[in-house]
Amino acid sequence: MATHKIAVIAGDGIGQEVMPEGLRVLEAAADKFGIDLQIDHFDFSSWQYFERHGQMLPDNWKDQIGGHDAIYFGAVGWPEKIPDHVSLWGSLLLFRREFDQYVNLRPARLMPGITCPVVRRDGSARAPGEIDMVIVRENTEGEYSSIGGRMFAGTEREIVMQETVMSRVGVDRVLKFAFDLAQSRPKKHLTSATKSNGIAITMPYWDERVAEMAKAYPDVTVDKFHIDILTAHFVQRPDFFDVVVGSNLFGDILSDLGPACTGTIAIAPSANLNPGRTHPSLFEPVHGSAPDIAGQAKANPIGQIWSGALMLDFLGHRAAHDAVLQAIEQVLAPGSGAPRTPDLGGCAKTQDLGRAITQAL
C-alpha cells in the first residue's frame, strides 16, 4: 500500500496542545489498520514564525507542502501578536484558496455523554444521534473576498467597500458536492442557506443555481431558509436538518452554531476538501487557537482527533475512520469512567483524553 504523506502544522495556541493527541490517535489507527503514514512537521503558520520571518509562511511554502496528500492542521491566530486578518489570510485562508479546497465539510452530531444545550419543545433532553447534520460550506470565494478598499481615509467621508464574489464555477461545484452527499444519505434532505430577500444581488443568484442543480436530483428533498430564520431553526429544531449548504460566510456561521447546538464546538471536526485531488486537502478542528485557555493543557482534543478520522476517510480508509469515531463515542459515553476535559464538565488534561481514546481504539 502506498505511503500517505501528511504535512502537520500545529500552529498557534491550543493547536500545539491538541495536535499531539491527534497524532497519537492517528498513529494508533495507522498501526491497527496497517496504514503507512509519513508525517512531516512544519513550524510555519504561527506567531512565532511570523516574529522571526515577518510573514506567516516561507516563500516556498507550496513546494514544501504542496506535494503532500493531506495537511493535518491545528489552529492559527494570536491576536495579541498579529491582527487576525493578517495571520489568517497569510496562512489558513491562503491554503484553502491556493489549494482549491472548495468544500469545507463539517459534521455536527449529538454525541453520547454530552449535555445538549437545546431541548425539545416540551423541555425534555435530546438523545445522542437526534442531531446529525453535515454542513457543506463554500470555501474559496463569496464573502471572503480580496477585492475592495478604503477611500477618504481618516476623514468624515471615509468609506470602505468589499465585494462579495460568486462565480458559476464556484457555486455549482460546491452545490454538486452537497447534492451528491445528500443523495448518499438516508434522509436525502438538502437545506440551502440564503438571504436573497436582503442581499439582493448575490443571494438570488445562489438560489437560482440551487434551483437549477435540484433538477438533476429529483430524489433529494430541497428547501431553503434565509440565514436569520435558519439560525433560529437550528436552535428550535436541529433534528430537522441533514445536509446544509451555504456560502463561505453562512457556512462559517452555521458550522459553529450547529456544533454549539450539539453541546460543544471543541469536538467538531472539519475537512477542507479538494475533491479532484489536484492539491492537498486540509483537516482541522472547527475551534480556533483559543488564547484564553492556551498553555493550560485543558483543551479538548476531540475536534483534532475527529478531523484526523476524516483525513483517514479521505485517504481511503473508511474502516479506520469508523474505528476512531467509535473510540471517541465509547470514551464520551456516560459511565465510561473515561477522563473529561473542563468543557465536558471534568478536570482531565488534554493528554488524558487523547490517551483514553487511543486506549479505546
Place this chain on the structure above:
Amino acid sequence: MATHKIAVIAGDGIGQEVMPEGLRVLEAAADKFGIDLQIDHFDFSSWQYFERHGQMLPDNWKDQIGGHDAIYFGAVGWPEKIPDHVSLWGSLLLFRREFDQYVNLRPARLMPGITCPVVRRDGSARAPGEIDMVIVRENTEGEYSSIGGRMFAGTEREIVMQETVMSRVGVDRVLKFAFDLAQSRPKKHLTSATKSNGIAITMPYWDERVAEMAKAYPDVTVDKFHIDILTAHFVQRPDFFDVVVGSNLFGDILSDLGPACTGTIAIAPSANLNPGRTHPSLFEPVHGSAPDIAGQAKANPIGQIWSGALMLDFLGHRAAHDAVLQAIEQVLAPGSGAPRTPDLGGCAKTQDLGRAITQAL
C-alpha cells in the same frame, strides 16, 4: 397634548392578522393614558397592491406617509406571487433607507411562561429575565447594498458581485446609539459582532470604529466576537449579553437567533429608528409574513403588540409602554389561565390573545 399621526401598513400574510390585535392594544393604551392618536391605514406594501399596480408602493408614497410621526408595520413578503427581494427592496428596505431609520433596535428577553429552548450548562431550565439583551442593528448600509451586478450571464464564466459598503458616518452613528444605550443600562456591557479575521476589508474597519468610540465610554465594558462563535455563545450563554451591536447582516441574524433562544420569535418586537426624527420611525414584529400559517388566525400577535409598545415609548409615553409590557407578561405568566396560540403550546386564536392582553391592560 399633540396628536400623534400613525401610518398603519398591515402588509402581507399574518401581518393582516396580527395588526388588528396590535391596534386593539395600542388604542386601549392610548385611552388609558390619554394619548391622542390619529390612525391612517394604507394598503400598499402588499402583494395585492403589487398585482394591481405593478409596484409595491405608489409613486407619492413619501408624501403619503412621510409626514407621520411613526409607521406601524405588519409584515411584507409573499414569495408565491413576488420574489422576496423585489417586495422587500420595494417597501420595507426602502423605508428604512429613505427614512434614514439607521438603528434597528431589537430586544430579546426570556418572558414568564415560555419554555426556554436553551438550558444551562447543568441541563437546568433558565428563569424569566435570565436572558435580557438588546440587539442594535445597523439598518441602512453594510451588506444590504445596491451596488453590484452580473457579468457573462448564462455562460460558464458567469460571475456575480455585490459590494458591502460601510461609511464612517453610517458606522459611527449606530455605534454611538449602542454605546449610549449600554451606558444607560445597569450592566453597561456592549458586545460587538465582527468577522474581521475572514471578511478582512470591511470588518477590520468596523472593529477600528468600535475601538475609537470606546474611548469616549470608559465606563462601558466592551468585547467583540466573530459572528460564528458569537452565535455559539448565544446558545451556550445567552445570559452573558446586554447590548449587542452588529452590521446590517449580523444584526439581522442575531436578532432572529436571540429571540429564538428566548423561546419564540413570534413575540419579538423591533423598532427601526430615526433618532433625529427627521423622518418617521417604523415599528414591526421581527417575524415575517409567515405564508405557511397565514389565513388560519393562529399567529401570535405579541410581536406586533410589543412593537406598538416600543412605538409608544418612542413617542414619549414610557408609562404606556411599561403598562403594555406588564400586560403581556401577565398574560404569558404560567397559571394566568390566559389563552395561548399554537406556538406557545395552546390552541387559541390570534384574537383571543389580543383580547386577553387588552383585558389585562
